[in-house]
Amino acid sequence: MSMSTTTVPEGFVEHPRQGPYLEHIGPVYVREGGEALVLGLQAEERHTNHRGTVQGGLLSTFADFALGRAIEADADDGKDRATVSLTVDYLKPARPGDWIESRTSVDRVGGTLSFADCSLCVDGREVVRARAVYVTAG
Template sequence: MSKEIPAGFERLQRGGPYMAGLGELYLRQEGSVIVIAMRVSERHTNMRGIVHGGMLASLADTALGIGLTLSCEARHSFVTVSLTTDFLAAARPGDWLEAHVQVDRIGGRVAFAGCRLQVGEKMALRASGVFAVMPPLTPEQLAAGY
């Protein structure tokens, strides 16, 4: 299994304790393009040897929240109100899984965003979500990786 990180990605110290338990996240940001990624491993698989759907949904939800936070000048945080997912293809151990985030709108009370999880050009999942806009995280929360 390759452990190489593609060029342009940097280790992301965000995601909170839950995502930290699932693996290291990486960020590539070029202007408004936000990509959150990770290398999947055996621990992410189900009994069929493919990445568990709950893992894919967790990555999508986390990527959407981080993408919204990075897109918001006030650096608000966001809490998921609704998440819709469509599972399109399997991901496997060793895959470099990228969440390409698209922020649609950030309002005063709610925000809307979508993403697609991809392995290369193959789309594994598409997701869209509605998020409650919360106050910015404290410096202590940010230092803890939330």
């Protein structure tokens, strides 16, 4: 049974620029207001693997998106950036029905390389920890 968008917490709206791939697996939501960029994803049956937990590839995609948006917001320069390295640690399983939120921390935005960390959490427990390096395109 798929979960409906009625389980999306108050204050979250669909992220305006997800791109075709994330629109296919999402939608991804963003919390309006507040200083920290917080993204959310409602886990559904369609996101599961053969064990019934959320597929690791979906979680890494969500972490990559959150990291990129955090670096983009921190840089505020309109430049395109691309992932050159993404390290993902799967700490606990996520399940259909879980509301997954990202918490990101940008370490450094440089002229060429940018670095950031991300935690994906369900009900305050960390399920994924990720770190990424992005390169400025062009």
